[in-house]
Amino acid sequence: MVESKPRTGYRALGVYIGLVVVPVVVAIILLTQGDDGDIVATAKTSSGPTLAQLLLAIAVVVGACKVAGWLAQRIGQPAVIGEITAGVLLGPSVLGALWPSGAAVLIPPSVVPQLNVVAQLGVIFFVFLAGLELNTRLLRGRGRLALVVSHVSIALPFLLGVGLAMLAYTRFAPPGGGFLPFALFFGVSMSITALPVLVRILHEIGLFRSEIGVVTLTCAVVDDVTAWSLLALVIALTTASSLFGVVLTVLLTAAFVALLGLVVRPLLRKLVTRVPVASLQKAAPLSVVGVLVCAMATEWIGVHAMFGAFVFGVVFPRDNPIATWLHDKAGGLTTALMLPLFFAYSGLRTDIGLLSGGGAWLWCGAILLVAVAGKFGGSALAARAVGENWNRSLQVGALMNCRGLTELVVLNIGLDLGVLSPTLFTMLVIMALISTAMAAPMATWFARRDGQNVVPFLDRTSERAAA
Incomplete structure (x- = not known):
């Protein structure tokens, strides 16, 4: 005889109440005994709000950087200018000064260390992709020009920076900091050229494939490799506790570079x-492991994780499915998420309020003047000396003067190591922003004087609007 459906339903209801509802109620009673729910409250306070605050901070940072980048492009600047500016606006200079309570809600101090972790990963993949994009074939046939211009554009501003550091040391050096690391970081910060920003500028003004564009990129390639190597040496000198430590760090760094160049590069090729292509496409995500391992190796050596990632990018083969995957996947994630967090982290450490009084702003102007004179002037004079006309030489100088994100990486390292004070860090960030913003309009102006076919700086806004 078949049971009726009502009796089956009652039985199921009884089982559900007895084996689900009753155990849940009893468990809740037992869990809420003793500390009046303090454990529950503590768990909520320590986990729930922190994750919510982190997600809110990421959303605010990424949204602000994208809007500011779009606005920068509307006025003819590369998006990176707006993105860096957005980071400064979100920090204590603007948002923290005008609306402290709002800043504490949007980007509370408790999430800043977590933002920094993600930002550091972004920097590692950024410098890896920068190394991957270096086209060393540009050096063929232009070795003398590239060597002279790039090295003059490093040596002259480095010397001027060290000279200015002698005057600024007693005023701006952190307590307990030595003169040698202070002067070295000061000199390196004056010598940087941001290769990725330069590529974006040349694309936007229509000179990427022109002769002057190739010449400038060639110089920037040599400049980039030299500058990163010099920075690695400066970090070794700064972090090592003795002369033996410095020598050991330099030797280990040289061994690391030799290992990647002589062993890893041929194996990758x-x-x-x-x-087979299908197998390469499946194995592409493993390349991320290689980036992280190389970054970890140089961090352990003592020359910062970014140097290992950069060298791995330089030796990594191009024009293959793995490189394409890295550009599409890692490049997209880095640009869309991680680098905006780095901009915000740099902005949170930039406090324009520290530049109180006319004396501080005079120092800021002096730093900008020395940086532009050394990089712009040195590059232009070197290009003129090896045969370029004045308009092209000044155009090379204007383009080599852009510093952008690469400068922020260097400055944050100096601040983290306690070599740069927050006040000097702020001055150098302002210098980086202004010198980078100068590059596109000045290069366009000199190109037009030379009769080159470029997109006029002031017409790019209307051209985008029409598109």
């Missing part, structure tokens, strides 16, 4: 030429 064989891999991409002999393994």
Whole structure:
């Protein structure tokens, strides 16, 4: 005889109440005994709000950077100018000064260390992709020009920076900091050229494939490799506790570079030429492990994780499925999420309020003047000396003077190591923003004087609007 459906339903209801509802109620009673719910409250306070605040901070940072980048492009600047500016606006200079309570809600101090972790990962992948994009074939046939211009554009501003550091040391050096690391970081910060920003500027003004564009990129390639190597040496000198430590760090760094160049590079080339394309596409995510391992190696050596990632990018084979995957996946995630967090982190450490009084702003102006004179002037004079006309030489100087994100990486390292004070860090960030913003309009103006076919700086806004 078949049971009726009502009796089956009552039985199921009884089982559910007895084996689900009753155990849940009893468990809740037991869990709420003793500390009046303090454990529950503590758990909510320590986990829930922190995650919510972190997600809110990420959303605010990414949204602000994208809007500011779009606005910068509307006035003819590369998006990175707006993104860096957005980071400064979100920090104590503007948002923290005008609306402290709002700043504490949007980007509370408790989430800043977590933002920094993600930002550091972004920097590691940024410098790896920068190394991957270096086209060393540009050096063929232009070795003398590239060597002279790039090295003059490093040596002259470095010397001027060290000279200015002698005057600024007693006023702006952190307590307990030595003169040698202070002067070295000061000199390096004056010598940087941001290769990725330069590529974006040349694309936007229509000179990427022109002769002057290739010449400038060639100089920037040599400049980039030299500057990162010099920075690695400066970090070794700064962090090592003795002369033996410095020598050991330099030797380990040289061994690391030799290992990647002589062993890893040939192995990677064989891999991409002999393994089927389908297998390479499946193995592409493993390349991320290589980036992280190389970054970890140089961090352990003592020359910062970014140097290992950069060298791995330089030796990594191009024009293969793995490189394409890295550009599409890692590049997109880095640009869309991680780098805006780095801009915000740099902005949170930039406090324009520290520049109180006319004396501080005079120092800021002096730093900007020395930076532009050394980089712009040195590059232009070197280009003129090796045969370029004045308009092209000044155009090279204007383009080599852009510093952008690469400068922020260097400055944050100096601040983290206690070599740069917050006040000097703020001055150098302002210098980086202004010198980078100068590059596109000045390069366009000198190009037009030379008769080159460029998109006029003031017409780019209307051209985008029409598009």
